[in-house]
Amino acid sequence: MTWGPIKPAFVLVISMTLVCVLVSPLVLAIPVSAETKTGASSKKDSSVYAVLTKAPKKAVARRNPMEKDPDAKAAGAKLFGMHCAECHGEMAEGQGKAPSLLADEVQQSTPGTLFWILTNGVVRRGMPVWSKLPEPQRWQIVTYLKSLGPLEKALQ
C-alpha cells in the first residue's frame, strides 16, 4: 500500500500511543504502601472504608428486596465470582488495592450502603461503577456479601 511521507503529527500520535500503552500498566503498578498490600492490612487502613460513610441517608436506609429470596445468596455468589473476585479475592478477603469485604466496617454497613457503593463505585480508588448490572443483580451480590459475616466467622 502507498502511504505518503511520514508526517510529524503521525510520529507524535504513534509515540503518544506507545507511551500510553506502555505507561498505563506501570501507573497501575506503582508500588503501594505496605499497609495496603494485603487484604488483611487493608482492613487496618480505615481510610479505605471511609467511603462507606459517604452514602446518602436515603441510600443507607434502603432495604434489600432480595433478602428473603432463597436463590439470592447463591446467585450473588455466582455474580461475585464473575465480577468482584478478581479484585477482592475469591473469599472476599481483599488483595492489592481492593479492601477486604469481611472487615467489620463492611459487614456492619447496611445493605443499602453496600448497594450504593456497588452502584457508584469508588472511581478515585479504582473501583468501577457497577450500575451496568441490573438492580436485582446488585442486590443479589449484597445478599451474598452480608451472608459472609465478619472475618472471624469466615475463618471459623
Next chain:
Amino acid sequence: MLVKITLSCDWVATTRTALLSMTNFASCESVASTIGPIQLDSIQLDSIQLDSIRPRVQRSFLLRCLLAFAGLAAFAAHAQESPYIVTYDHYLEEPGSLEVEYFSTFGTQRHSNDFHAFWAEFEYGATAWWTTELYFDGQTTFNDSTIFTGFRWENRFRLLQLEHFINPVLYIEYEQTSGADKILKEVEGHDVESDYAVPNSIARKEHDHELESKLLLSKTFKGWNVAENTIATKNLTGGNPWEFGYAIGASRPLALKALPNQCNFCPENFVAGVEMYGGLGDRYSFGLHETSHYLAAVAAWNLPSDWTLRLSPGFGLNDNSHRFLLRWGVSREFSGFGSAVGRLLGGRKQ
C-alpha cells in the same frame, strides 16, 4: 545438544513456577495446557543457539515476553458488555483489564461492489475514569481487493465520579485512515453511500487525519440502558469544516435477576436492543440534507466462558444510506492484564 535440552527443561520448570506464582486461581489443567506451546517455543529458541553463551538478561526478557502471552489465558474475566456496535454507553473498561475485540461489517453497495470491512480493537482500562483503545481497520471490497485502511486511537474519560441522572463521558479520538475505510464505526457530516463506491485503488490514495470528539450521555434505569452520543469531527487535512453526527441506543438484558447456577443460556446473559445513527451535516450546512441514517437491532451474548458475541443487522433509512449492514463481533476480556505487565516489568508484587 544435551545442553540445549537441559536449558529447555529449565525454562519449562521456571515458567511453570512463575505461572503458578502469578495466579493462584489458575487450575493445574490450565497451567499444564499453557506450558505446551512454551515448551515448543523454548525448543525452537534453543535451535537458534540459545545456550549458556547468551546473556542471562536476554533470556530473562524472552521469558518475560513468553509469560506475558501465556499468562493472558489465566486472566480471563467474565464480561458484561453492552450490545451496541456504534453507540457508546458510559461504562468504561475495568481498571487493568484488556479487552480484545474483533468486528465485521458486511455492507451492500448500490452501483458498485458489496464490501466486508473489519477491525480489531484493543481496549484497556487505564483507570476507573479513563479507558484507552487502539483500532486497526481493514476491508475487502468484493471483486476488488483487500486492504489495510488505517488505525484509530480512542480515549474515553468519565467526567463525574458518582452516578447521576445522566452520566457524561468525554470521548476523544485521533484517526489516520485512508479514503477506502469502510468500517462505518460512526456516520458523520454528509457521509453517503456513493462515497463508498470508489474503487480501492483510487480511494486508498486519500489519507485522512481526523480528530473526533463525542459527548456520551447514558443512563441505566430498571435494567434499561439509554445512550446518546453527539459527534463532532474535524478532518485535519485540508480546510474541511467540523462535521456532526449522532448515535442513540437503548438496550436491556432479557432477565434482570441472575439464576443461581452457571449456564450459557441463562436469560441474564443476553442483552438486546436497538440503535440508530447518522450524520447531521457540517458547520456550513447543518441538518439532515444529504446525510445517511441507519437503524439496527443489536444483541449480545455474554458467555460465562469469558467471551462476548454481538450481532447487529442494520438497515439504511434513506436513499443515501447503504440498504443493509450486517455487523457481528467477538470479544474477550482479560482482567489483571495491567498488573501482570507491571509485575513482569518489575513493578508491584502482589
